Amino acid sequence: MGWDEWEGLKADAEARGGTQMQLNQTAPDPGGSGPSESLKSDKKAWVTAGEGVTGLRADIGKALTTLENGQAGLGDTTGCQSAAAQKELYDSWKKYVGDVSSRCGELGGLLEKSGHDLEKSDQSVLADLDQLKVKYADTEAVGGQAPKGK
Numbered sequence: 001m002g003w004d005e006w007e008g009l010k011a012d013a014e015a016r017g018g019t020q021m022q023l024n025q026t027a028p029d030p031g032g033s034g035p036s037e038s039l040k041s042d043k044k045a046w047v048t049a050g051e052g053v054t055g056l057r058a059d060i061g062k063a064l065t066t067l068e069n070g071q072a073g074l075g076d077t078t079g080c081q082s083a084a085a086q087k088e089l090y091d092s093w094k095k096y097v098g099d100v101s102s103r104c105g106e107l108g109g110l111l112e113k114s115g116h117d118l119e120k121s122d123q124s125v126l127a128d129l130d131q132l133k134v135k136y137a138d139t140e141a142v143g144g145q146a147p148k149g150k
Contacts, residue, residue, distance in 0.1 A: 046115025054108030065092065066139040103136045 071090050077083040110128050 043115045043118060046118070047112050049114075050108045050110070050112030050115060052108070053104050053111060056104045056108075057101050060097060060104065064094065064097055064101070067097070099136055101133065105131055106135075 012118045067090065071087070074083060074087060074090075107129075110125070114125055116150070
């Protein structure tokens with residue numbers, strides 16, 4: 001499309017008196033009464049989501065107990081490489097699953113608090129979520145990394 005053609009299209013649109021667009025508000029309801037009511041935040045949804053995420057901690061706790069019970073008979077791992085490797089793996093998973101539990105508690109609490117207050121700005125909640133990402137960053141994979149581009 002050439003410049004002249006573009007200018008002609010713009011002039012035609014202006015002549016037709018096209019509708020104006022305002023980006024800082026929602027479109028009015030079909031009845032023309034004002035901004036859409038569907039944009040209201042539901043406090044109960046936030047609180048329920050937070051309670052659900054926090055509630056995951058109970059199942060995680062059961063899993064940790066099962067994991068611990070499975071290790072009960074391992075005993076001394078000196079002199080047995082497979083037993084030492086199993087203990088190392090157990091210790092690693094125990095820490096990881098414990099961190100997952102803590103993360104669920106913190107994230108659930110953040111969601112619940114956001115639901116109760118709804119006073120924080122989106123940027124403030126995002127900053128809190130970013131802090132959780134940093135605090136609970138996953139560890140690097142064992143066994144090397146996949147080649148780049150694959």
